[in-house]
Amino acid sequence: MRFNFATAAGLMAVILLAAGCASVPPQQAFNREAADIHSIRVLPMAESEIGLAFLNHPGANFGLIGGLVAASDISSKENKLQKQMAASQLDHLAVFREEFAAAMQAQGYTLTWSEPLPAKSKVARDRWGLRKAYGAVEGVDAQLDLSLNFVGYATSGAGDASPYRPAVHLAARLLDPAGKQNLFTDVLTYNNITNIPTAITVNPDPRFAYPDFEQLEAAGADVATGMKVALEETAKRLSEQF
Amino acid sequence: MRLGVACLALLLAACATEPMRRVALDQGCASSVAQLIAHPAFVPDAAKPKLKPKQAQFADYAACVERDGTRTGAALFRIDQVAPPSTLTLTIVSDSRGTLAARIELLDADFNPVRSHGFDDFVRRGMQYTLDMFHNVGDPPIRYLLVSPDPARVGGVDQHFGAQTQTLFVGTGYYNHGVESVSSRPLGDAGTLIVSVRPQGSAPLKY
Numbered sequence: 001m002r003f004n005f006a007t008a009a010g011l012m013a014v015i016l017l018a019a020g021c022a023s024v025p026p027q028q029a030f031n032r033e034a035a036d037i038h039s040i041r042v043l044p045m046a047e048s049e050i051g052l053a054f055l056n057h058p059g060a061n062f063g064l065i066g067g068l069v070a071a072s073d074i075s076s077k078e079n080k081l082q083k084q085m086a087a088s089q090l091d092h093l094a095v096f097r098e099e100f101a102a103a104m105q106a107q108g109y110t111l112t113w114s115e116p117l118p119a120k121s122k123v124a125r126d127r128w129g130l131r132k133a134y135g136a137v138e139g140v141d142a143q144l145d146l147s148l149n150f151v152g153y154a155t156s157g158a159g160d161a162s163p164y165r166p167a168v169h170l171a172a173r174l175l176d177p178a179g180k181q182n183l184f185t186d187v188l189t190y191n192n193i194t195n196i197p198t199a200i201t202v203n204p205d206p207r208f209a210y211p212d213f214e215q216l217e218a219a220g221a222d223v224a225t226g227m228k229v230a231l232e233e234t235a236k237r238l239s240e241q242f
Numbered sequence: 243m244r245l246g247v248a249c250l251a252l253l254l255a256a257c258a259t260e261p262m263r264r265v266a267l268d269q270g271c272a273s274s275v276a277q278l279i280a281h282p283a284f285v286p287d288a289a290k291p292k293l294k295p296k297q298a299q300f301a302d303y304a305a306c307v308e309r310d311g312t313r314t315g316a317a318l319f320r321i322d323q324v325a326p327p328s329t330l331t332l333t334i335v336s337d338s339r340g341t342l343a344a345r346i347e348l349l350d351a352d353f354n355p356v357r358s359h360g361f362d363d364f365v366r367r368g369m370q371y372t373l374d375m376f377h378n379v380g381d382p383p384i385r386y387l388l389v390s391p392d393p394a395r396v397g398g399v400d401q402h403f404g405a406q407t408q409t410l411f412v413g414t415g416y417y418n419h420g421v422e423s424v425s426s427r428p429l430g431d432a433g434t435l436i437v438s439v440r441p442q443g444s445a446p447l448k449y
Contacts, residue, residue: 029329029376031376031378031442033378034327034378034442055405056405056407056418056419060418061417156404156421156422156423157405157407157419159421161421162405163422165403191403192368193422195405196368197369197370199367199368200366201366202366
């Protein structure tokens with residue numbers, strides 16, 4: 001069984017958020033009329049993988065041993081989910097990037113993406129995945145820090161009353177080219193399973209809900225389609241903030 | 243003792259089921275927005291950052307006004323306490339008793355509309371809907387904010403997805419069980435709201 005630290009960190013972040021351990025970063029709405037912005041550089045994003053968030057896993061009720069059993073079960077299911085997505089050739093970053101770029105272009109913004117988009121370099125980030133410090137960028141009107149903190153499927157617990165649904169969690173911050181002025185900061189959740197109180201909230205598409213993991217596995221390529229719909233809707237809703 | 247407990251239970255039950263009040267449209271109705279009482283918007287005090295705005299029902303601020311031959315509830319707020327550049331924020335609290343599907347009009351000193359926003363312009367945030375509006379230097383002067391129900395969205399449904407943890411106490415321990423919570427709340431002409439205005443660049447409000 002493969003244990004992925006990036007996904008585990010994302011999962012841990014989701015669980016911490018669910019536990020109310022983190023408050024949303026100070027939100028700043030974008031004042032479009034006051035900003036003369038046409039070109040935006042998207043800063044390198046952190047690496048991310050398809051994950052599985054399982055809140056209230058039954059194993060967690062039984063101490064350390066139960067916790068380990070729960071972690072093993074979640075990791076096993078997550079590996080299966082990743083293989084299922086890979087079989088459908090879903091590139092979640094490409095889907096998000098294409099939809100977000102098109103939606104922003106329609107609003108008059110041209111995005112310049114960093115290559116490669118997910119960077120391996122170590123960057124100090126806060127608990128929302130946003131950078132702690134920013135440098136200057138040249139040749140554009142603004143720089144955008146994007147953090148896809150969770151992309152995958154999520155369930156609020158075991159049992160038919162807690163279906164697996166696609167979920168996306170991201171944070172975004174727009175700054176001036178000097179990296180000094182905060183023009184926009186917000187957090188967006190597609191399927192707000194962690195009950196983040198003031199994050200921009202997008203309801204999940206009801207077509208993609210699976211009462212248990214076996215049914216999710218049996219759904220084949222539809223699972224990737226649900227993920228794609230979630231990413232596209234997330235990108236569209238984020239673009240609407242500008 | 244038993245009587246006290248019974249009274250407390252009745253009181254709690256009464257509080258829990260208090261309906262969302264609606265604006266009476268069948269009584270005296272103002273013939274123009276200018277006749278409405280202008281309530282001051284909440285202005286955060288930098289010296290008292292813990293001071294929070296008061297949530298109040300739309301009906302507490304609103305009165306009946308007849309516009310274009312149609313009677314509607316409308317609440318008028320004065321937003322000129324902060325000079326431009328300023329940020330106006332309207333927050334609608336989603337409530338199982340009813341969520342106000344609000345429509346906004348920004349008015350000048352003569353109550354002429356400068357711009358407007360329907361409920362679709364609001365951003366859904368957990369159990370709230372918010373709309374941030376900017377009043378920049380050089381913009382047409384705005385003095386009032388008028389809130390009224392958005393006829394295009396009244397009668398709709400506000401659906402909320404979340405997670406709930408149910409705790410069962412077993413012997414000396416407990417067992418946590420999670421379930422998805424899906425609630426459907428009616429969008430209507432009554433609900434709870436907060437109107438605030440603050441200088442641009444100041445910290446956003448915390449509720």
